[in-house]
């Protein structure tokens with residue numbers, strides 16, 4: 001605390017006393033920092049990148065904080081656009097890399113969404129349409145770009161119902177720091193002298209690998225319950241442990257996640273499960289009681305399932321995804337949703353089989369039922385739910401191992417995803433491993449050998465689609481029938 005002004009003073013860790021070197025910092029981030037500094041502004045790296053550099057891992061992105069206003073930043077960089085509705089921030093683009101430049105904010109400007117989001121849960125919403133939820137300082141999920149008429153900074157704007165649309169109250173670094181979530185995320189690296197400014201004991205917490213909230217934990221979680229998920233994400237990603245004080249409120253506050261807009265939870269879902277540490281994130285979320293608010297039907301299924309196949313399938317599916325991420329291969333949320341929802345979908349499909357529905361129809365309808373519930377928590381866009389339904393409804397087709405239609409199945413656009421899912425089912429005890437083996441062997445054969453194996457007459461030319469036969473529907477609703485069931 002500065003005795004004159006009463007303002008908090010940081011501990012300044014000199015360059016000689018910390019390991020962060022400019023050689024680890026992206027050249028583009030350095031360009032931004034230096035240009036701001038040369039124009040007379042303060043410029044810092046802030047947030048996750050400083051934390052990651054301190055522990056020697058490569059940051060995902062580099063965020064800059066400055067006392068320059070967004071408009072000042074825009075004037076300095078030609079390759080810059082302002083985004084955000086509530087808070088304006090500058091995105092400075094270098095090819096594929098975007099350096100985000102945020103102006104320090106004063107206390108009135110929360111880092112996270114204010115709880116004035118009309119209690120939108122998106123229950124009846126088409127999840128393809130983002131729920132209009134502003135995220136943290138990283139702009140809003142709508143990717144709003146400020147129009148020229150909005151170019152005045154430091155103002156406030158409300159909509160007709162009094163909801164705060166924009167509250168650009170800019171401030172100083174010693175105001176900016178308190179709205180950040182965890183001490184490890186509130187470190188500022190100065191380009192002036194390469195020191196790290198620490199107002200909150202963050203350097204010690206990073207050294208001790210501890211996740212600790214800034215301020216009163218319960219208050220900070222109530223302000224933004226997603227911080228609970230963020231704590232677990234950093235625990236899984238960095239191997240830090242969540243300080244007891246930051247863990248204690250989970251039990252009573254977990255249910256607040258039920259009120260977070262589904263589009264925002266979709267975003268968190270992807271950060272938790274598609275970034276290479278998904279299996280650990282899943283185990284930790286369950287251990288902390290934070291999985292059930294995200295996937296209520298799955299959590300209930302896992303509680304009651306006698307044989308553990310759905311649990312084994314989720315863990316195997318996440319391990320597989322983590323491996324793919326490590327190898328730099330593509331991953332899709334669609335597949336992971338299939339993995340996560342497999343348990344409740346199977347149970348709902350079973351009820352339909354028992355009342356006589358053909359398997360693919362039963363499965364497709366079960367998917368629709370489960371997805372409708374799931375959308376109240378994590379909004380699954382149709383671009384994911386539709387292919388997911390298809391891949392699940394294709395599973396019974398693996399039981400047919402003779403005839404031309406087998407070859408048609410191999411050429412199906414969703415075959416590969418369906419086959420990967422078959423392997424998971426076999427691996428976790430939800431399918432006879434012999435069936436998976438048979439398909440794996442088939443895939444290793446030449447087209448000629450494949451035709452022989454399935455007993456197709458040789459008249460079928462390579463690459464030629466098998467003749468489609470119309471089959472009479474038995475009971476299934478037309479729109480519920482999986483498109484692949486020819």
Ligand code: ATP
Nearest residue numbers: 047048049060111112136179180181185186224227
């Ligand atoms: P990652 O390595 O995943 O990018 P990160 O710490 O950089 O982690 P971001 O989501 O990129 O996380 O956010 C950047 C910074 O913004 C954080 O380090 C934190 O200081 C602040 N922040 C982000 N979200 C919140 C939030 N919900 N509440 C408070 N502060 C937040």
Ligand code: MG
Nearest residue numbers: 047048049061
């Ligand atoms: Mg970040």
